Amino acid sequence: MLIIGITGTLGAGKGTVVEYLREKQRFSYFSVRAFLIEELQRRGLAVNRDTLTSLANQLRKEHSPSYIVDELYRQAAATGGNAIIESIRAVGEVDSLRKNGSFVLLAVDADAKTRYERIVLRASETDHIDYETFLANERREYANTDPNKQNLQACMKMADLKLSNNGSIEELHRQVDECLERLKQEKEPHQRPSWDEYFMDLCRSVALRATCNRGRSGCVIVKDKQILVTGYVGSPSHLPHCDEVGHLFRKTLHEDGSVSTHCVRTVHAEQNAICQAARRGVALEGSTLYCTMTPCRTCAMLIINCGIRKVVADYKYHAGAESEEMFEQAGVELQYIHNEVLQYNNQKQEKSE
Numbered sequence: 001m002l003i004i005g006i007t008g009t010l011g012a013g014k015g016t017v018v019e020y021l022r023e024k025q026r027f028s029y030f031s032v033r034a035f036l037i038e039e040l041q042r043r044g045l046a047v048n049r050d051t052l053t054s055l056a057n058q059l060r061k062e063h064s065p066s067y068i069v070d071e072l073y074r075q076a077a078a079t080g081g082n083a084i085i086e087s088i089r090a091v092g093e094v095d096s097l098r099k100n101g102s103f104v105l106l107a108v109d110a111d112a113k114t115r116y117e118r119i120v121l122r123a124s125e126t127d128h129i130d131y132e133t134f135l136a137n138e139r140r141e142y143a144n145t146d147p148n149k150q151n152l153q154a155c156m157k158m159a160d161l162k163l164s165n166n167g168s169i170e171e172l173h174r175q176v177d178e179c180l181e182r183l184k185q186e187k188e189p190h191q192r193p194s195w196d197e198y199f200m201d202l203c204r205s206v207a208l209r210a211t212c213n214r215g216r217s218g219c220v221i222v223k224d225k226q227i228l229v230t231g232y233v234g235s236p237s238h239l240p241h242c243d244e245v246g247h248l249f250r251k252t253l254h255e256d257g258s259v260s261t262h263c264v265r266t267v268h269a270e271q272n273a274i275c276q277a278a279r280r281g282v283a284l285e286g287s288t289l290y291c292t293m294t295p296c297r298t299c300a301m302l303i304i305n306c307g308i309r310k311v312v313a314d315y316k317y318h319a320g321a322e323s324e325e326m327f328e329q330a331g332v333e334l335q336y337i338h339n340e341v342l343q344y345n346n347q348k349q350e351k352s353e
């Protein structure tokens with residue numbers, strides 16, 4: 001939940017920012033003006049500049065100087081989603097809203113000349129003033145130190161984020177997006193992965209180097225939260241890979257008369273990790289093995305005899321039941337990150353059994 005209050009000098013482009021947040025970023029919208037109009041209508045009073053001003057003054061006097069924006073914040077917070085409040089005009093309002101943890105003040109500004117030209121174009125009844133008067137009015141407002149009186153420039157000085165609207169609308173939108181991205185990052189502190197996530201992510205990276213597409217598997221063996229060895233599925237060193245010369249299929253005849261087809265060109269990821277340990281003289285006793293899917297029968301037997309205590313597999317292997325049973329008997333703990341069976345190319349051939 002992000003509740004943004006917007007402030008900005010006359011003609012800076014608050015409305016454009018609000019419109020973008022509402023329409024493109026799906027912010028709910030709460031406006032001081034709409035709040036007052038609704039209240040006037042509820043009381044059966046006419047809606048015009050005088051009644052709006054007198055109601056605002058009355059509410060502030062009866063409750064508190066920041067009453068209206070505080071009410072809008074309460075309504076915005078009740079939605080539970082992102083919201084924008086238009087607009088924040090007094091320093092006292094900012095002080096009051098700041099007491100809420102999720103409040104962010106966004107300011108929009110532009111060069112005085114540009115803003116003056118915009119309000120002349122807009123030509124609302126009160127804006128028919130010359131440039132010098134326009135500047136003098138702003139200076140007078142800024143000089144006022146009453147925290148409950150409108151002082152846009154003082155509010156802008158208090159803003160968490162500032163947009164400069166001297167360029168195109170697209171440029172302004174881009175600045176809004178950047179602000180939202182920054183707020184998102186600040187609100188969501190960096191999440192460290194768990195140890196299982198950390199080692200499985202590494203295992204997935206290792207697997208990218210696999211050279212047989214019938215399950216591009218990886219393996220990482222760790223002990224005491226440190227990596228011992230890694231391996232991925234591929235041909236023995238100096239022999240051609242499946243990705244280069246195709247698979248080397250062998251049919252296996254099972255007890256029940258069924259036949260399954262396997263690629264036998266490769267050393268499995270788990271076997272390669274174990275080979276690496278053998279070459280480097282690393283003991284695997286008491287370690288944990290991370291792998292892409294349930295190890296096959298041969299790998300499972302090697303894992304058991306290497307003294308590996310725990311196997312964490314990313315997915316299930318469609319023919320992994322035998323290994324699961326052996327791990328159970330041997331007292332090797334088996335854990336799955338995902339409970340689904342891993343699907344890979346031409347898997348069906350192997351399911352001909």
Ligand SMILES: [Zn+2]
Binds near residue numbers: 213248
């Ligand atoms: Zn292959």
Ligand SMILES: [Zn+2]
Binds near residue numbers: 269295296297298300
């Ligand atoms: Zn295997």
